Amino acid sequence: MRVLPIILLSLAFLPARAEDPTVDQIMARVADNQMRAQDMRRAYVYNQKVLARFHRTNGKLAREEKSEYLVTPTPAGVEKKLTHFEGKVERGGKFIAYDRSGQEIKNLDIDGDLIRDMANEMTGDKDTKDGIGHDLFPLTAAEQAKYLFTLEGKETYRGRPVYRVSFRPRPHVDVDWKGDALIDAAEYQPVVVNTKFTGIPMAVKVLLGTDVKGLGFTVTYEKFDDGVWFPVSYGGEFHIRAVFFYARNMSISMVNSGFTRAKVSSKIAYDMSEK
Numbered sequence: 592m593r594v595l596p597i598i599l600l601s602l603a604f605l606p607a608r609a610e611d612p613t614v615d616q617i618m619a620r621v622a623d624n625q626m627r628a629q630d631m632r633r634a635y636v637y638n639q640k641v642l643a644r645f646h647r648t649n650g651k652l653a654r655e656e657k658s659e660y661l662v663t664p665t666p667a668g669v670e671k672k673l674t675h676f677e678g679k680v681e682r683g684g685k686f687i688a689y690d691r692s693g694q695e696i697k698n699l700d701i702d703g704d705l706i707r708d709m710a711n712e713m714t715g716d717k718d719t720k721d722g723i724g725h726d727l728f729p730l731t732a733a734e735q736a737k738y739l740f741t742l743e744g745k746e747t748y749r750g751r752p753v754y755r756v757s758f759r760p761r762p763h764v765d766v767d768w769k770g771d772a773l774i775d776a777a778e779y780q781p782v783v784v785n786t787k788f789t790g791i792p793m794a795v796k797v798l799l800g801t802d803v804k805g806l807g808f809t810v811t812y813e814k815f816d817d818g819v820w821f822p823v824s825y826g827g828e829f830h831i832r833a834v835f836f837y838a839r840n841m842s843i844s845m846v847n848s849g850f851t852r853a854k855v856s857s858k859i860a861y862d863m864s865e866k
Contacts, residue, residue, distance in 0.1 A: 611745060615740070617742065617779065618740050621774060624779055632821060637821075637850045638659065639845060639847050640658070640846045640848075641660070643841070644656075645706055645841055646840040648839075653680070654678070655679050656678045656707065656710065659673070673691065680703075705831075714845045728784045728786060729758060729766075737766045738758045738761060738764075743755040743771065748782060753773040754774045754776055756772050757769075781810075782812055783811050786807055787807035806829040808825065811824045815850060827843055828842040
C-alpha cells in the first residue's frame with residue numbers, strides 16, 4: 592500500500608490557512624474603525640482623572656496637580672468641566688496646598704503655569720472625542736498618510752491575537768513621532784500605542800522654547816459591551832530644561848472611567864398666537 596500518495600491526497604483537501612493581511616490592509620481597516628469609533632464616542636459622558644507631577648533632578652517632588660473632569664460630547668469634540676482639583680507645591684521641605692486659582696503661591700516660580708499648560712496641551716484637545724490629539728497617535732487616515740508602517744509580527748496580548756505594527760515618519764514629512772502599536776487581529780482596533788518623538792514637537796517648542804528629552808506617550812484602549820472602543824489610560828514621562836537654572840522631570844497620566852450614554856431630550860414649542 593502506498594501511504595505517501597494517500598497522505599498527499601488528503602492534504603490537498605484540507606482548507607487553506609488564511610493569509611494574514613498586509614500592513615497596508617491592517618492600517619486601512621484601523622483608519623476606517625477610528626472614524627466609526629470617534630462617532631460612537633460622541634454618545635458618551637465619562638469621568639477623567641489627570642495627574643501631573645514635576646520632580647526636581649534630584650528626584651524630589653516639586654509640584655503635583657490632580658484634576659478630575661466630567662467630559663461631555665459636543666458637535667465638534669468634547670467639553671470638560673472641572674469637578675475636583677488638588678494642588679500642592681514643595682517649599683522648604685513642606686508641601687503647601689492650593690486651589691485651582693493658585694493665588695496662594697502666585698509668582699513664586701514658573702512651575703504652576705507650565706505644568707497646567709502642558710497638561711492641557713496633552714490631554715485637552717477639544718477637537719477630539721477623547722481629548723487626545725490625533726497627531727500623537729497616527730491612526731486616522733489623514734495621519735497615516737504621513738508615516739511608514741511595518742508589520743513586525745503577530746502575538747498574543749491579554750489572551751487575544753494582535754498584530755505588532757511599527758511606524759516612523761515618511762521622508763521629508765514634518766511630523767515628530769515614531770513608535771509601535773498593538774492592533775487587535777479580529778476587530779482591527781488599537782489596543783496599545785507607544786510613541787516617542789523624533790525631534791522637539793512644534794507645540795513644545797512654542798510652549799517652552801527649549802530642550803525636551805525622553806518625550807513619549809502610551810495609550811491603552813478597551814472594548815465595552817456595546818462595541819465601542821475607548822482610550823482608558825494615557826501617560827508619559829520626560830525631562831524639561833527651559834533655561835540654564837531650570838530643569839524638571841515631568842510625568843502625566845490620564846484615566847477615563849464611568850462611561851455612560853448621554854441622554855438627549857428635546858422639546859417642541861408651538862406658536863399659539865394665531866389662536
